[in-house]
Each structure stands twice: as structure tokens, then as C-alpha cells.
Amino acid sequence: MPELVSKDLVIVGGGPAGLSAAIYARRSLLDAVTLEREALGGQTILTSEIDNYPGVPHTDGFTLSDAMRAQAEELGAHIVMDPVSSIGLDDKTGRFVVEAASARYDAASVILAAGARPRPAGFEGEERFAGHGVSYCATCDGMFYRDKQVFVVGGGNSAAEEALFLARIASKVTLIVRKDHLRAQTALVRELEENEKVELRLLTSIVSVEGxxxxxxxxxxxxxxxxxxxxxxxxxxxxxxxxxxxIPETELVSGLVKLDGQGYALTDERMATWTPGLFVAGDARAKPLRQIVTAASDGAVAATSAAAYLGLPVEG
Structure with a gap:
């Protein structure tokens, strides 16, 4: 078993929240490491168009994420591609033990910025055809369906945005909504209704997919x-x-934080949980709006809160 590496702060997750936390941690002179299991930027890199991030109009998720990474590394942030398997609290020392694939960390504080993963719809055949006709990311897999028919399951903003994206590629997009209305923003609903390639089917569910x-x-x-x-x-x-x-990625801290009914971590305005020194930022925490800009804000607040918790000066 590798020896424990001592750190002021371990940031779990390298999306906008984690990268923002890395930037602010470095500016607070924290000895911190950011651990990401798959790809820096998280779900953001799968977004083909971003028009609502202030100061960076008409960009895409990969470009924005790469700029965040470059800024963090230019400031000296330590970023490691290493999946985390557990986060525990040593009752004797009051410090955290973060187990990763290639290292173990002894940390005075932790920021969970692991985001959330797609929720399955639950129809028969969904798991069988996942990655082979069933997808959870239109910007990832949409090009496979150029001039073909696609079904989009969902009635929220994400479903509406992805349906509009697919309408530029596919021959027809059928939006399947189980309720009698869309939950998406009014502007998105209007775009869907005005797009001749999009068919809305309300009060409809997919029962099964076969082939x-x-x-x-x-x-x-x-x-x-x-x-x-x-x-x-x-x-x-x-x-x-x-x-x-x-589905929020809160399993790593499920015994250390309070969760709401959907599994999102409950924090205060400083991103603090009920476990001193443990903070949650980004899409894994309960909040009214999950966007790149709010994730970045969460990360900044969490890092400065961690610095304050450790008794270090913070930006004001």
C-alpha cells in the first residue's frame, strides 16, 4: 500500500467546479491536488455550443474547459488523472484519507466536485443497447445519425437543447415526453414547436426497444x-x-454529508457540509441552477472556504 501523501486540500473532480477550485486554491497558496478520473472538463467537454458563459461567447465545451485547465496549470495547480475510490475521515486525526488508484492522500480538507452522471429512463432494452443505438449524449453520438430518425426521451432543458442540436443532423427528431407538458424554458419550447423537423409527443413513454x-x-x-x-x-x-x-456523484461522501431526496449534497452558501473541512461544489450539490457558470462559482467559493477553514488568508 502506498504511503500517505499529505495535502492541505484534495479536489475530487476536474470539471468547471474542480478547475475553478484549483485556480482559487492556488491563489490562496494551498498545497492542493485535483484528481479527475476520465477527462478534464467533465460533462462540459461534451457540449458543442456554449453561449451563456459571460465573456466567452460562441464557444464550445472542450475549448472552454481547456482554457480553464491551462489557466489552472499556468498558476501552478497540480492536476492528476487518477480515479478516487473512497473518501474517509480519520477519527483520531480529524483529517481525510482519499484513496485513489495510484496514490493515497492525507488531507486537511476536501472539495467534492465530481458532478453527476446520466439517469437511465428505465425502458426494456435500454441497458442492452446502450452505446449501440441508445445514447445519453447527442453531441457525442449525434453524427452517427446524420439523415436518420432519432427519438429523444425527456422534457427538460437538456432534452430540448439536445433535440434542437439533433434536428440539425437527423432527418427527423421525435421528442418523447411522459407528462402533458415540457419542463424546458419557454424559449426552448418555442424553438422546438417552430422546428419542422421536430415532433413533440406528450404523454408518451418508451416501453421497450428490440432488435x-x-x-x-x-x-x-x-x-x-x-x-x-x-x-x-x-x-x-x-x-x-x-x-x-x-444522478449526482455523491456516493464517495454519502456517509459524511446530508443528501436531499435525489441524492444531491446539502451545503450552506460557503459550500460547506456538516462534516468540517468537507465541501461540495458544482452539479453534485443541491441548488436551483446547474450551469457551467454556477459550477465555476461554486468551485471558487469552496476553495476560499477551504482556505478560511485552514486559517489561511483568502481573496475578498
């Missing part, structure tokens, strides 16, 4: 009547994009 190697048969249910009907396609000619929300 040999790829989906070829989709069974849907009319939620108003309970009746089911089948639509058939040539295998490889149709895609299903599931966008019904996200």
Missing part, C-alpha cells in the same frame, strides 16, 4: 389511455437519446 445488433423495433405507450403501439425501423437507421436527468 438484433441494433434497435429496430420501438414499443411506445400512450400515457393518457395506456394503449401501446409499435414503430419499426431498419436496424441502424434509428437512435434513441435518453435525457431524463442526472
Amino acid at each position: 438484433d445488433e441494433l434497435p429496430g423495433k420501438i414499443t411506445l405507450r400512450d400515457n393518457a389511455t395506456g394503449a401501446t403501439y409499435v414503430e419499426r425501423f431498419e436496424e441502424g437507421s434509428v437512435g434513441i437519446f435518453v435525457l431524463v436527468g442526472r
Whole structure:
């Protein structure tokens, strides 16, 4: 077992919240490390168009994330690609023990900025065809369906945005909404209604997806009547994009923080949890708006709060 590496702060997650925390931690002269398991930028790098990040109009997720990474590293932030398996608290020392794949960290404070993962819709065949006709990211997989038909499952902002993105690629987009209304912002709903390539099916759910190697048969249910009907396609000619929300990545700290009914961490305005020295920033915490700009703000607040917790001077 590797020896413990002592740190002032361990930041778990390298998305906008984690990278922002890394920047502010460095500016507070904290001895910190940022650990990311997959790709710096997190879910942000999958976003093809970003128009609502102040000062950076008309960009994309990869470009914005790479700029954040470059800024953090230019300031001297230590960023390591290393998945974290556990976060514990040593009752004797009051310090945290963060277990990663290639190292163990003894930390005075921790910021969880691990974000959230896609939530499955739950229809039969979803898991079987995941990555083979069923996708959770239109900007990742949309190009596979150029001039083909796609179904988008969901009624929120993400589903609406992805449906509009897919309408630029696919021949037809059918938005499947289980309720009698969309939860998306009014402007997005208007765009959907005005787009001739988009069909809205309210009070509808996908029951099952079947096929040999790829989906070829989709069974849907009319939620108003309970009746089911089948639509058939040539295998490889149709895609299903599931966008019904996200599951917060809070399992690592589930015993150290309070969670709401959806599993999001409850924090105060300083990003602090009920465990002293443990902070949560970004999409993993309960808050009214999950956007890149709010994640970056969370990270800045969390890092300065960690510095204050450690008795170090902070930016005011």
C-alpha cells in the first residue's frame, strides 16, 4: 500500500467546479491536488455550443474547459488523472484519507466536485443497447445519425437543447415526453414547436426497444389511455437519446454529508457540509441552477472556504 501523501486540500473532480477550485486554491497558496478520473472538463467537454458563459461567447465545451485547465496549470495547480475510490475521515486525526488508484492522500480538507452522471429512463432494452443505438449524449453520438430518425426521451432543458442540436443532423427528431407538458424554458419550447423537423409527443413513454445488433423495433405507450403501439425501423437507421436527468456523484461522501431526496449534497452558501473541512461544489450539490457558470462559482467559493477553514488568508 502506498504511503500517505499529505495535502492541505484534495479536489475530487476536474470539471468547471474542480478547475475553478484549483485556480482559487492556488491563489490562496494551498498545497492542493485535483484528481479527475476520465477527462478534464467533465460533462462540459461534451457540449458543442456554449453561449451563456459571460465573456466567452460562441464557444464550445472542450475549448472552454481547456482554457480553464491551462489557466489552472499556468498558476501552478497540480492536476492528476487518477480515479478516487473512497473518501474517509480519520477519527483520531480529524483529517481525510482519499484513496485513489495510484496514490493515497492525507488531507486537511476536501472539495467534492465530481458532478453527476446520466439517469437511465428505465425502458426494456435500454441497458442492452446502450452505446449501440441508445445514447445519453447527442453531441457525442449525434453524427452517427446524420439523415436518420432519432427519438429523444425527456422534457427538460437538456432534452430540448439536445433535440434542437439533433434536428440539425437527423432527418427527423421525435421528442418523447411522459407528462402533458415540457419542463424546458419557454424559449426552448418555442424553438422546438417552430422546428419542422421536430415532433413533440406528450404523454408518451418508451416501453421497450428490440432488435438484433441494433434497435429496430420501438414499443411506445400512450400515457393518457395506456394503449401501446409499435414503430419499426431498419436496424441502424434509428437512435434513441435518453435525457431524463442526472444522478449526482455523491456516493464517495454519502456517509459524511446530508443528501436531499435525489441524492444531491446539502451545503450552506460557503459550500460547506456538516462534516468540517468537507465541501461540495458544482452539479453534485443541491441548488436551483446547474450551469457551467454556477459550477465555476461554486468551485471558487469552496476553495476560499477551504482556505478560511485552514486559517489561511483568502481573496475578498
